[in-house]
C-alpha cells in the first residue's frame with residue numbers, strides 16, 4: 001500500500017493506531033487455522049463507529065478489502081487476509097457499554113473478551129451462557145460473527161440465541177441498527193439473524209446487545225465411560241428421551257481420552273472407547289435428581305464406570321479435561337485440523353463410526369470429541385502440513401466426512417463457520433439455490449465485495465464425492 | 471534479491487531454531503492473555519508468543535524480511551515463559567526464544583550483539599498511552615524478567631554447554647569485584663552479603679544497589695570472598711550431592727563471629743540457603759556450622775525492615791506518581807513465608823501507591839525486591 005494511502009488512514013485513526021511494520025503484517029497473516037497464511041497491507045485499530053464509517057468509506061472508494069478480526073482464534077481461515085487489504089482490530093473497542101438489569105441485557109463493544117463478559121455478568125448474578133472453549137481469548141464480536149457455540153449449547157443454545165441488537169457499519173458506510181432490548185420484535189426481516197454468523201462478509205459489527213438470564217444457583221457434573229461408541233450414543237438418546245435436557249453432554253473418543261490424560265494426568269481410563277461428560281444446573285433438588293437419573297441411564301445402557309464430581313473443583317477438573325481436548329490432541333502431531341461436522345443427535349454413533357472407518361481407509365489419524373447432546377462433533381485430524389502426500393489423504397478423508405455428515409442429515413460446520421477453508425464445500429450443504437440466494441444477498445449488501453472477500457463464497461465448489469456406505 | 475544479512479539470518483534461524491518445536495504451535499491463541507508484552511502493548515499480536523513463533527517460522531521460511539521490527543518482536547520478549555503453562559499444546563517456548571537469540575546473535579553484524587541481549591522490553595512499551603495500567607504490569611514484568619528467567623536459562627544452558635558459551639559471550643561486562651566495603655563511621659550492624667552466582671554476574675547492578683541501601687541504613691557490609699553459588703540449581707536438577715558441596719563451601723565461607731546477619735536478595739537462593747541446616751544435620755563436621763548459618767540467614771526485605779527502612783522511607787515524602795504492585799517470588803513466599811515484608815516497604819516508599827495484585831502469588835515472579843531497588847526504572851516508565 002502506498003504512503004499516501006496509509007496517510008489517509010492515519011488521518012482517520014492517528015498513527016499510533018496503525019500497524020504496518022514487516023513484523024506486524026506477518027503477525028496478522030494467520031489465525032488458528034492450519035495451512036492458511038497471507039499478509040494484510042495495513043492493520044488498523046479504530047476507536048469507535050464513526051472512525052469505522054470513515055475507514056469503510058475510504059476502502060469502498062479505493063476497493064480495499066476489509067478483514068475484521070477479533071482475537072484470530074477461528075478455525076476456518078476467516079481472518080486470513082488472502083486478498084490483502086486492511087485488518088480491522090477491536091482492541092480499542094473492548095468496553096462494556098451498559099448492563100441493563102431491568103431488561104436483562106448487556107451492551108458491549110465487539111472487542112470485549114468473552115470470558116471477561118461472562119465473569120462480569122456473573123458477578124452481578126446474571127448469566128451469559130454461550131461458552132466456546134476459546135472463551136478465555138475469543139472476542140464477543142468474533143463469537144457473534146461465527147455464531148459460536150459452546151459446552152452449554154444443548155440446554156441454552158448458541159450465540160445467536162442471545163443477540164438482541166447490533167450496530168453495524170455497512171459496506172457503503174451507512175450505520176445500521178438492528179433489533180433492540182426487546183423480547184419480541186417482528187418489524188421486518190430479521191436482520192440481526194442475518195448478520196449473526198456472517199463472518200465479517202456483510203458489515204462491521206460495532207456494538208452488540210446481548211440477552212442475559214438469571215444465574216443458575218447450583219450445578220453438578222457427572223461422568224461415564226463406555227466400552228463401545230454405541231452404548232455412549234444410546235445413553236445420549238435415552239437421556240433426552242427421558243425428558244432431561246442437561247446443560248452439557250460432551251463426548252470424547254478413545255484417542256481423545258488418551259491425549260487428554262497424557263496432558264492432564266487426571267486419571268481418565270485409557271482403555272475406554274468413549275466418555276460422556278454430563279452437567280446439569282438449576283435448583284438444587286432438580287439438579288440432584290437429573291444427574292442421578294443420567295448416571296442410572298448410563299449404567300443401564302452399559303457404562304463400565306461412572307462417577308459424580310464431589311466438589312466444584314473436581315467438576316472443574318473434568319470439564320477442563322474436555323475443554324483442552326483439542327489442544328491435547330494437537331501435541332500428538334505437528335499439524336492439527338479441527339472439523340465440526342454436525343449430525344442430528346440420533347445419528348451420532350453412526351457418524352463417529354464412519355469417521356473411524358474413513359480414518360482407517362485413508363490411513364490418517366483422526367480422533368473425535370464434541371458436543372454429543374447437539375450432535376456437533378469435532379473430528380480432529382492429526383497430521384503434518386509438510387507432508388504433501390499425507391495432506392492429500394487428509395483432504396480426501398475430510399471431504400468424505402462432510403459427505404457422510406450431509407447424508408445423515410447434518411451439516412459441514414456446526415459452530416466454527418465456513419470461512420475460506422470450508423467455502424468449497426458449502427454448496428454441498430446448501431445446494432445450488434441456497435448458494436445463489438446467499439450470493440444475491442451478499443451482492444446487494446456488498447456489491448464491491450470489500451467485506452472479507454473470499455470467505456464463505458468459494459471461487460469453485462469441490463466436486464461432490466460418491467460414497468457408498470457399508 | 472535477498473540481501474546478504476537476510477540470507478545469513480535465514481540460514482542461522484534454520485540452523486538454530488528447531489522446526490519441530492515451531493510446528494508444535496497450533497496458533498490457538500490460548501497463550502495470548504498470559505503474555506505480559508501482549509497485554510502491555512494493548513494486544514499487539516507481534517508481541518505475543520503466537521506472533522513470535524510465527525515470526526520464527528517466517529524467518530526460517532524466508533516469509534519475512536529481517537528488519538528492526540522483527541528484531542524488536544524478539545527483543546521485547548521478556549523470556550518470562552508465562553506463555554508455557556498457558557499453552558495446552560505444550561509448546562516449548564523458552565527453548566524457542568533461546569534458540570532464536572542464539573540464531574540472531576550468530577547472524578548479526580559484530581558489535582550489535584550486546585545490544586540484542588541487553589535491550590529491554592520497556593523501550594517499546596513506553597509508547598503505550600495507557601500508562602497507569604501499564605505501570606502495574608511493567609513492574610510485574612520486571613520482576614518476572616529477573617532471576618527466575620535466568621535461573622531457567624542457566625538450567626537449560628547446562629544441558630547444552632555450547633549454548634552457555636554463546637550466552638556468556640554477550641553478558642554485560644562484569645564490573646571489578648568489590649571485596650569489602652568498609653565505612654568510615656562505626657557501624658552497629660554487620661551484614662555478610664551472599665552475592666549468588668547469577669546475581670553476581672547478570673544482576674551485579676542489583677547487588678551493588680542492595681549494598682548501597684544497606685549502607686545507607688547504617689549497616690556494614692562484608693562480602694566473604696570464598697562464597698559459591700548456593701547450589702540450588704544443582705539441587706533442583708537432581709544433583710543434590712553437588713549442591714551440598716557448594717553448601718559446605720558456603721558454610722565455611724560465612725563461618726565467622728564477625729557479622730550478625732547473612733543476607734541474600736534472591737528468593738530462589740534464599741530458599742536453598744535456608745535448607746542448608748536440614749541437609750547438613752547428619753554431618754558431624756558441618757551440622758553446627760550450618761545451624762549457625764541458618765540462624766543468621768535473613769532475606770533482604772526483612773533485614774531492611776530490621777534496619778529501620780520503613781521509617782526512613784516515610785521521612786522521604788513525595789506525591790504518589792505511580793502505582794506499584796508486588797508479585798511474590800514463589801520461593802520466598804512459599805518456602806520462606808515472606809509475605810508482608812516487601813509489601814510494607816513498598817507501601818512506605820515515597821512516590822508510589824501500592825496496590826495488591828490479584829493472584830500475586832500464583833505465578834512465581836522472582837527477584838521480588840527488584841522494584842524497590844530500581845525506583846528510577848519505575849519512575850521512568852511514567853515519563
Ligand SMILES: Cc1cc2nc3c(=O)[nH]c(=O)nc-3n(C[C@H](O)[C@H](O)[C@H](O)COP(=O)(O)OP(=O)(O)OC[C@H]3O[C@@H](n4cnc5c(N)ncnc54)[C@H](O)[C@@H]3O)c2cc1C
Pocket residue numbers: 031032067068069070071072073074075078079090110131132133134137138139140141142143144145146147148149150151199200201203204205206326327415416452497498499
Ligand atoms: C482451541 C480452540 C477452541 C475453540 N472452541 C470453540 C468452541 O467450543 N465453540 C465454537 O463455536 N468455536 C470454538 N473455536 C473457534 C473460535 O474460537 C470462535 O469462532 C470464536 O468465536 C472466534 O473469536 P475471535 O474473537 O477469535 O474471532 P476471529 O477469529 O478474529 O474472527 C472470527 C470471524 O469473525 C469476524 N469478525 C470478528 N469481529 C468482527 C466484527 N466486529 N465485525 C464483523 N466481523 C467480525 C472475522 O472477520 C471472522 O470472520 C475454538 C477455537 C480454538 C482455537
Ligand code: SF4
Pocket residue numbers: 494495496497498499500501502519520523556557558559560561
Ligand atoms: S497457546 Fe501454544 S499452541 Fe496456542 S498459540 Fe500459544 S504457543 Fe501456540
Ligand code: SF4
Pocket residue numbers: 504505506507508517518519522546547548549550551552553554563
Ligand atoms: S516468555 Fe513471557 S514475554 Fe515472552 S512470549 Fe512468553 S509470556 Fe510473552
